[in-house]
Amino acid sequence: MLEGGNNLMSKLKLPKPNPIIFSVFITGACVLIVEIVAVRVLSPHYGNTIFTFSSVITVILSALSIGYYFGGKLADLRPSPKWFYGIILISGIALLGFHFLSILALPILSFVLPLTSGPLISSLLLFLFPALLLGTLSPYAIKLETIHLKEQGIGNISGKIFFWSTLGSITGSLLSGFFLIPRFGINNIFIGTSVVLVILGSVPLLLTNFKKFRLIFLLSIFVLIFFATNYSTSETKTKAVYSKDGVYEKIEIYDDFQAGRPTRFFKQDKSSSAAMFLDSNDPKDLVYDYSKYYSIYKIIKPDIKNTLIIGGGAYSIPKTLLAESPDIYVDVAEIEPSLFELSKKYFNLKENPRLKNYIQDGRRLLKDSDKQYDLIFSDVYYSLFSVPAHFTTQEFFKLAKQKLSRDGFFIANFIGDLSDSSPSLTMSEIKTFKSVFQNSYFFAVRSTEETKSQNIIFVGIKNNQPIDFESNSITQNSNPFLRSLKNKEIEIGKLDLSPHLILTDNFSPVEYLTSQVLKRKIN
Numbered sequence: 001m002l003e004g005g006n007n008l009m010s011k012l013k014l015p016k017p018n019p020i021i022f023s024v025f026i027t028g029a030c031v032l033i034v035e036i037v038a039v040r041v042l043s044p045h046y047g048n049t050i051f052t053f054s055s056v057i058t059v060i061l062s063a064l065s066i067g068y069y070f071g072g073k074l075a076d077l078r079p080s081p082k083w084f085y086g087i088i089l090i091s092g093i094a095l096l097g098f099h100f101l102s103i104l105a106l107p108i109l110s111f112v113l114p115l116t117s118g119p120l121i122s123s124l125l126l127f128l129f130p131a132l133l134l135g136t137l138s139p140y141a142i143k144l145e146t147i148h149l150k151e152q153g154i155g156n157i158s159g160k161i162f163f164w165s166t167l168g169s170i171t172g173s174l175l176s177g178f179f180l181i182p183r184f185g186i187n188n189i190f191i192g193t194s195v196v197l198v199i200l201g202s203v204p205l206l207l208t209n210f211k212k213f214r215l216i217f218l219l220s221i222f223v224l225i226f227f228a229t230n231y232s233t234s235e236t237k238t239k240a241v242y243s244k245d246g247v248y249e250k251i252e253i254y255d256d257f258q259a260g261r262p263t264r265f266f267k268q269d270k271s272s273s274a275a276m277f278l279d280s281n282d283p284k285d286l287v288y289d290y291s292k293y294y295s296i297y298k299i300i301k302p303d304i305k306n307t308l309i310i311g312g313g314a315y316s317i318p319k320t321l322l323a324e325s326p327d328i329y330v331d332v333a334e335i336e337p338s339l340f341e342l343s344k345k346y347f348n349l350k351e352n353p354r355l356k357n358y359i360q361d362g363r364r365l366l367k368d369s370d371k372q373y374d375l376i377f378s379d380v381y382y383s384l385f386s387v388p389a390h391f392t393t394q395e396f397f398k399l400a401k402q403k404l405s406r407d408g409f410f411i412a413n414f415i416g417d418l419s420d421s422s423p424s425l426t427m428s429e430i431k432t433f434k435s436v437f438q439n440s441y442f443f444a445v446r447s448t449e450e451t452k453s454q455n456i457i458f459v460g461i462k463n464n465q466p467i468d469f470e471s472n473s474i475t476q477n478s479n480p481f482l483r484s485l486k487n488k489e490i491e492i493g494k495l496d497l498s499p500h501l502i503l504t505d506n507f508s509p510v511e512y513l514t515s516q517v518l519k520r521k522i523n
Contacts, residue, residue: 028168045110055119067135075143091133092197274314304374310362333362397436425513
């Protein structure tokens with residue numbers, strides 16, 4: 001039996017380890033890691049927009065195509081493994097160097113460049129060269145394999161190289177989204193990827209000629225240590241109480257002052273989207289005026305019970321609603337997984353049986369839910385740099401209206417300007433909203449006379465009962481905020497909405513409309 005087993009094993013030829021194939025797999029993974037993480041590098045500065053995604057994909061694909069072309073030519077001129085692994089080594093050093101440059105340059109570039117072209121120019125400056133180097137490796141690998149495996153055809157070798165390279169890219173894509181970004185910071189991912197490339201390139205060089213390449217190896221290690229030290233130093237200088245990359249954006253919590261009071265701020269990418277006064281234990285003592293519009297329920301439907309907040313943030317509004325009445329139940333749809341626990345740790349959110357948190361897209365939650373809500377508050381438009389298009393459309397507003405109780409109402413916190421210039425994000429949103437909620441109201445949080453960007457509150461009521469702002473319940477209300485509503489109301493009748501779009505799932509160019517707002521803001 002043993003003899004038969006040995007005969008069988010002798011007939012089975014196990015594939016020999018192939019360092020070229022292994023290198024192609026690893027570098028293919030690194031390319032996709034760089035591509036996906038590059039979006040996260042740019043997002044805090046230009047927003048998580050279609051311009052950012054398109055720019056990064058365009059630059060990486062352009063770099064790879066140029067790399068394929070010149071890599072093939074270089075492979076014919078210098079068909080040597082030393083060149084192959086040398087390119088890998090240089091790409092690792094270049095990747096880390098350009099990422100360090102991005103930390104210094106992006107704050108300046110994003111201040112100078114617009115939302116539309118800024119991501120493309122920044123991507124060209126920061127990611128083209130490292131990706132180009134990695135692009136040279138596939139044709140180089142094909143050339144080296146054809147030299148050492150002359151019995152195999154060029155088609156067979158090419159197919160094998162592209163198979164393992166693409167499989168590596170698939171692995172890198174899955175690793176980035178499901179493992180690396182949720183667990184490590186962007187800096188750590190770039191450092192780790194650079195270290196992998198440096199080791200992958202330097203070890204074969206050291207094994208073939210240690211004396212000749214040890215200086216290069218030691219220099220590479222010195223460069224990595226230098227950059228890694230600078231990264232960690234730059235991160236420890238921040239005043240943040242908490243700073244980490246979430247699944248969808250960079251999350252930062254820091255302490256400062258607002259109106260002379262000690263305040264804890266919650267920041268998503270580039271925008272401070274929530275805050276809490278540290279010298280107060282009252283959840284109703286809200287920092288930002290836009291969040292106070294939840295209290296409109298007191299004049300529309302004072303007996304609300306079931307409520308849905310889309311976009312938890314620091315959970316300021318859920319905390320306030322729970323404190324308003326023991327009869328109010330709050331569902332929260334927050335797609336960023338860590339925010340619920342962070343709010344409990346840093347923003348005094350307490351466990352409450354009347355609070356249910358769903359780590360889910362708010363629109364999907366509404367679609368799947370069989371509940372009827374008295375109040376739906378949508379607070380996902382936390383920045384002009386990050387406007388989720390599927391929450392701006394006629395179809396979304398119709399869905400929200402369907403999920404309201406008979407006397408229920410919908411509130412949305414948008415950011416835009418009241419300029420009558422066309423195209424206009426705000427005017428398109430108002431027109432779209434009014435096409436669904438005939439009984440609707442719009443409020444400028446700062447001033448109706450201001451044309452610069454500000455928070456604009458949309459209120460849509462399912463029934464046809466109008467709000468009488470001259471009634472005693474409002475003009476003599478004990479709440480000064482409710483008494484001031486009339487002064488904040490935008491007179492829609494004076495606006496010409498005819499030239500503006502109705503946004504739909506089929507056509508909602510929010511990034512383009514946002515860029516026009518930012519352009520007017522700069523000018």
